[in-house]
Amino acid sequence: MTNIIEVSQLTKKFKLQKPSSGLKSFFKPEYKNVTAVDRISFDIKKGERVAFIGPNGAGKSTTIKMLSSILYPTSGTALVNGLVPWDNRKKLAYDIGTVFGQRSQLWYNLPVQDSFALMGKIYDLDEIPFKRRLSKLVKLFEIRDLLEHPTRSLSLGQRMRCEIVASLLHKPQILFLDEPTIGLDVTAKEIIRNLIKKQALEEDTTLLLTSHDTDDMEKVCERVIIINKGKLIFNDSISALRDSYLNKKYIEVTTENGEKIKTVVNTKEKPAKQAIDELVKKYHVTDMTIENPPMEEIIKEIYNRG
Amino acid sequence: MAARFLKLCKLFLFIQKSNIKTAFLNKADALINVIMMTINNLSFAFMWWVIFENKGSVNGWQFGEMALLFAVMNNAFATFALFARGIQLLPEYIDNGNLDNFLTTPKNSLFLISTSESTFANWGDYITGFLMYFLSGYVNWKSFWMMMLCSFLAFILLYSFRLIMSCLAFIISDSQRLGDNIFMALLTFASQPASIFTGWYKVLFLTIIPAGMISFYPVNLIKAFNWEDFLALTIGISIFWLSSLLFYHWGLKHYSSGNRFGVR
Numbered sequence: 396m397t398n399i400i401e402v403s404q405l406t407k408k409f410k411l412q413k414p415s416s417g418l419k420s421f422f423k424p425e426y427k428n429v430t431a432v433d434r435i436s437f438d439i440k441k442g443e444r445v446a447f448i449g450p451n452g453a454g455k456s457t458t459i460k461m462l463s464s465i466l467y468p469t470s471g472t473a474l475v476n477g478l479v480p481w482d483n484r485k486k487l488a489y490d491i492g493t494v495f496g497q498r499s500q501l502w503y504n505l506p507v508q509d510s511f512a513l514m515g516k517i518y519d520l521d522e523i524p525f526k527r528r529l530s531k532l533v534k535l536f537e538i539r540d541l542l543e544h545p546t547r548s549l550s551l552g553q554r555m556r557c558e559i560v561a562s563l564l565h566k567p568q569i570l571f572l573d574e575p576t577i578g579l580d581v582t583a584k585e586i587i588r589n590l591i592k593k594q595a596l597e598e599d600t601t602l603l604l605t606s607h608d609t610d611d612m613e614k615v616c617e618r619v620i621i622i623n624k625g626k627l628i629f630n631d632s633i634s635a636l637r638d639s640y641l642n643k644k645y646i647e648v649t650t651e652n653g654e655k656i657k658t659v660v661n662t663k664e665k666p667a668k669q670a671i672d673e674l675v676k677k678y679h680v681t682d683m684t685i686e687n688p689p690m691e692e693i694i695k696e697i698y699n700r701g
Numbered sequence: 702m703a704a705r706f707l708k709l710c711k712l713f714l715f716i717q718k719s720n721i722k723t724a725f726l727n728k729a730d731a732l733i734n735v736i737m738m739t740i741n742n743l744s745f746a747f748m749w750w751v752i753f754e755n756k757g758s759v760n761g762w763q764f765g766e767m768a769l770l771f772a773v774m775n776n777a778f779a780t781f782a783l784f785a786r787g788i789q790l791l792p793e794y795i796d797n798g799n800l801d802n803f804l805t806t807p808k809n810s811l812f813l814i815s816t817s818e819s820t821f822a823n824w825g826d827y828i829t830g831f832l833m834y835f836l837s838g839y840v841n842w843k844s845f846w847m848m849m850l851c852s853f854l855a856f857i858l859l860y861s862f863r864l865i866m867s868c869l870a871f872i873i874s875d876s877q878r879l880g881d882n883i884f885m886a887l888l889t890f891a892s893q894p895a896s897i898f899t900g901w902y903k904v905l906f907l908t909i910i911p912a913g914m915i916s917f918y919p920v921n922l923i924k925a926f927n928w929e930d931f932l933a934l935t936i937g938i939s940i941f942w943l944s945s946l947l948f949y950h951w952g953l954k955h956y957s958s959g960n961r962f963g964v965r
């Protein structure tokens with residue numbers, strides 16, 4: 396299998412003007428460099444579904460913007476479907492779809508179907524294949540009832556389904572999703588996740604998805620890349636991520652007067668048996684559960700280490 | 702190359718069709734707006750007619766010259782407002798990061814930005830433009846085609862100048878108002894009899910605030926074609942056009958895609 400995305404030493408620095416007043420700052424403004432993305436390298440194979448996670452300000456959006464040809468990097472290179480994104484904007488556009496949860500690519504005042512029609516023209520889709528493609532996506536994403544509504548009247552969840560359809564109209568090989576589930580309720584998140592995954596499996600679409608919800612990552616993706624403060628700190632399968640933290644166990648015991656006591660045990664330092672013995676000796680245990688740490692905890696710990 | 706251009710033309714027609722469709726959702730409203738715009742323009746022209754009736758001429762310009770100026774100016778502005786007004790929104794797109802949407806498509810981003818806004822009422826400017834030409838007293842086929850060509854060139858100048866103003870947003874944030882004001886200044890200068898600008902004012906008028914390329918050269922050329930003025934005009938406009946494109950592409954390299962929340 397070949398790499399569809401290759402990123403090498405990619406770096407982006409932003410120049411921020413220091414806020415100071417007076418004429419001096421007008422003529423000789425002072426700048427502060429912010430390194431948003433710091434020499435990251437990774438590859439993604441065709442058809443892979445990769446979660447791209449990290450705390451706020453880690454550089455996820457900035458990376459996605461470079462890969463989707465919006466931003467020029469400060470240094471380093473990238474190849475997306477064999478093209479250097481920022482040098483091949485128009486050509487690359489046919490290969491990629493982008494969805495930014497915090498922005499809309501639909502025309503605010505136009506009915507959703509007019510936005511789609513305009514997209515179809517912009518991507519040179521012929522009438523008949525376009526109609527066929529659209530009706531397939533409309534069915535899959537269940538947006539038939541929304542087509543006549545202007546974008547501004549849609550709820551966040553409805554809009555997100557339309558946004559994803561818009562990004563898929565030209566059948567891109569690669570889909571960049573930057574926080575597609577932001578602000579959605581539990582059910583809407585679940586729906587979006589399932590749709591994204593179903594669609595990707597069906598068309599062998601390569602996914603790069605960012606999210607602050609670990610469920611998005613676990614339910615949609617096979618691999619996870621974690622960055623923190625612009626640096627890549629983890630790049631492996633999701634099961635490998637879990638395994639590397641399996642020596643932590645969460646033990647919860649219930650005592651006879653209904654009190655619940657939680658403890659975390661590192662089985663490397665203390666065998667599980669010893670921990671359980673201690674608990675049993677100390678309390679009159681009526682019930683007990685032993686669990687692996689939730690993904691949230693694992694991620695939190697990685698962030699704190701990085 | 703030719704095929705790509707044809708596709709762009711098709712997209713252009715599609716966008717214009719949907720603009721007209723949108724405007725005609727309320728036909729009466731659309732027509733009233735066009736008529737009001739025409740009346741507004743004509744009353745401005747009428748004011749100048751009164752002035753010329755009383756004063757005779759201003760440094761050699763009479764109402765006929767003024768009418769030619771209004772013809773070029775209104776036609777150029779109509780073309781701008783109907784087909785390229787979106788460029789006025791570029792600072793907003795830059796500030797709130799919506800420029801992203803235009804950069805990830807397979808079409809020329811400037812084309813999509815320019816056609817993203819259109820004001821139907823400005824069809825009234827075309828009505829005024831042609832009416833003023835026919836009232837100018839310089840009507841013949843040769844002058845007609847020259848008027849059409851100059852209107853197009855003046856449109857290119859307006860567009861380039863506005864693009865340069867809009868690109869300031871790549872450097873300064875919240876520059877929308879500044880750009881709007883300087884653009885208004887250009888339009889105001891261009892609506893005066895070009896003959897009042899002499900000496901250093903004339904130099905200014907043909908360079909930094911290039912209003913003379915809308916008024917001075919076109920009026921001369923429509924009255925009587927001459928190569929000197931024609932070359933000065935086409936070279937001057939080409940310089941503005943090229944600089945505006947260079948500025949835009951320079952800007953894209955420095956675009957930082959801000960995160961101010963918003964929708965297209």
Ligand SMILES: Nc1ncnc2c1ncn2[C@@H]1O[C@H](COP(=O)(O)OP(=O)(O)OP(=O)(O)O)[C@@H](O)[C@H]1O
Pocket residue numbers: 409410411429430431432449450451452453454455456457458957958959960
């Ligand atoms: N347009 C910009 N100008 C200046 N600095 C920026 C700009 N965009 C991002 N940054 C800075 O770059 C860093 C990375 O930002 P980025 O938006 O990529 O983070 P992120 O991982 O997407 O975070 P979040 O999860 O909050 O969306 C941050 O420190 C941010 O302040």
Ligand SMILES: [Mg+2]
Pocket residue numbers: 455456457573
């Ligand atoms: Mg982000």
